[in-house]
Amino acid sequence: GESVGLHLPTLSVQEGDNSIINCAYSNSASDYFIWYKQESGKGPQFIIDIRSNMDKRQGQRVTVLLNKTVKHLSLQIAATQPGDSAVYFCAESPNTGNQFYFGTGTSLTVIP
Amino acid sequence: EPEVTQTPSHQVTQMGQEVILRCVPISNHLYFYWYRQILGQKVEFLVSFYNNEISEKSEIFDDQFSVERPDGSNFTLKIRSTKLEDSAMYFCASSELPSTEAFFGQGTRLTVV
Numbered sequence: 648g649e650s651v652g653l654h655l656p657t658l659s660v661q662e663g664d665n666s667i668i669n670c671a672y673s674n675s676a677s678d679y680f681i682w683y684k685q686e687s688g689k690g691p692q693f694i695i696d697i698r699s700n701m702d703k704r705q706g707q708r709v710t711v712l713l714n715k716t717v718k719h720l721s722l723q724i725a726a727t728q729p730g731d732s733a734v735y736f737c738a739e740s741p742n743t744g745n746q747f748y749f750g751t752g753t754s755l756t757v758i759p
Numbered sequence: 760e761p762e763v764t765q766t767p768s769h770q771v772t773q774m775g776q777e778v779i780l781r782c783v784p785i786s787n788h789l790y791f792y793w794y795r796q797i798l799g800q801k802v803e804f805l806v807s808f809y810n811n812e813i814s815e816k817s818e819i820f821d822d823q824f825s826v827e828r829p830d831g832s833n834f835t836l837k838i839r840s841t842k843l844e845d846s847a848m849y850f851c852a853s854s855e856l857p858s859t860e861a862f863f864g865q866g867t868r869l870t871v872v
Contacts, residue, residue, distance in 0.1 A: 679858045690763075690850050690863035691802060736802060745790060745857035746815050749802040 659756045666724040668753045670737035673718060677739040681747065682711060682722045684733045691736060691749075694722070724755075732757045761785045763864035765851050771870045772841055780836045780867045782851030791834045792852040792861060793826065795819070802850065808834065809857075841871045 660666045672680075678699040683691035697704045697711045697720075704711050710723040720737050734754050738747040764783045772778050784791050793805040806816040808826055823845075825837045834853075838845055848868050852861040 681860065683863075688865075690852075690865050693860050693862065696860055738802075740858050742858075745809075745854070746792065746804040746807050746817070747794075747861065748804060749794075751801045 656751070657754045657756070659758060660727050662727060662729060662757050662759050664727055666722075666727045666731070666755060666757075668722045668724075668735050668737075668755065670720040670722075670750050671718060672720065672737070672739045672748075672750075674739060674741055674748070675718065676741045677748075678742040679740040680711070680713060680720055681738045681740075682709075682720075683736045683738060683749075684731075685736060685752070686733045691738075694735075727755075727757050729757045729759055731755060761862075763851055763853055763862050765849075765864035765867050767867060768865065769868045769870070771872060774843060774871055775840050777837065777839050778841060778869060780838070780849050780851075780869070782834045782836070782864060783832050784834055784851065784853030785855075785862055786832070788853035788855050788862075790814075790854045790857055790861075791826075791828070792854075793836045794850045794852060794863075795847045796850065796866075797847045805836075838869075841869075843871050845869060846871045 681696045682694040685691045695706045695711050708725045712721045734752040736752045737750045766781045791808040794802050796802045804817050806820045807814045827835050848866040850866045851864045854861040
């Protein structure tokens with residue numbers, strides 16, 4: 648099946664710094680990507696999405712970059728806050744279906 | 760803000776028993792999903808459902824599992840003859856359109872003993 652993986656399982660940043668979370672995917676047919684945030688005991692929460700016809704998308708304090716050449720996705724969080732501490736998953740959806748394949752997750756810890 | 764709701768939040772069952780996990784998707788959504796997450800692992804796709812039938816399913820979703828939309832609001836996952844390895848968080852999700860943002864519920868923690 649598809650493989651979606653993350654480079655780093657954990658990331659610690661100082662409050663106020665920028666965070667970058669990376670993700671590699673293997674399915675060239677994937678055309679839609681989402682970053683989800685999951686806090687302890689809760690379901691995944693949508694952060695931002697991007698389609699394969701774009702290479703960058705910005706939201707409030709977050710930016711997603713997509714590099715289709717190397718099948719790499721990243722999430723940038725500006726001015727990281729303690730409330731950003733969570734596990735972040737990238738998820739890909741192939742153009743052949745509507746399910747999502749999740750990566751293994753990166754645990755972000757923000758140090759006050 | 761509309762949300763996906765799941766009940767119960769925690770279900771404990773004996774091995775071999777059947778369980779039904781319930782979900783109320785967002786009302787104007789047409790696509791429904793079940794995912795599971797074994798403790799400490801990634802979220803895994805189980806099944807997607809549209810127009811009262813399964814549209815896709817993963818290898819995990821074998822004959823032990825079934826889904827149903829018994830009425831206009833509920834979406835259920837039935838697990839027959841539960842095994843210890845079925846212990847996991849089960850998440851329901853829904854989306855308005857395919858390949859668009861899927862909204863997740865808070866999950867049901869299933870513990871098989």
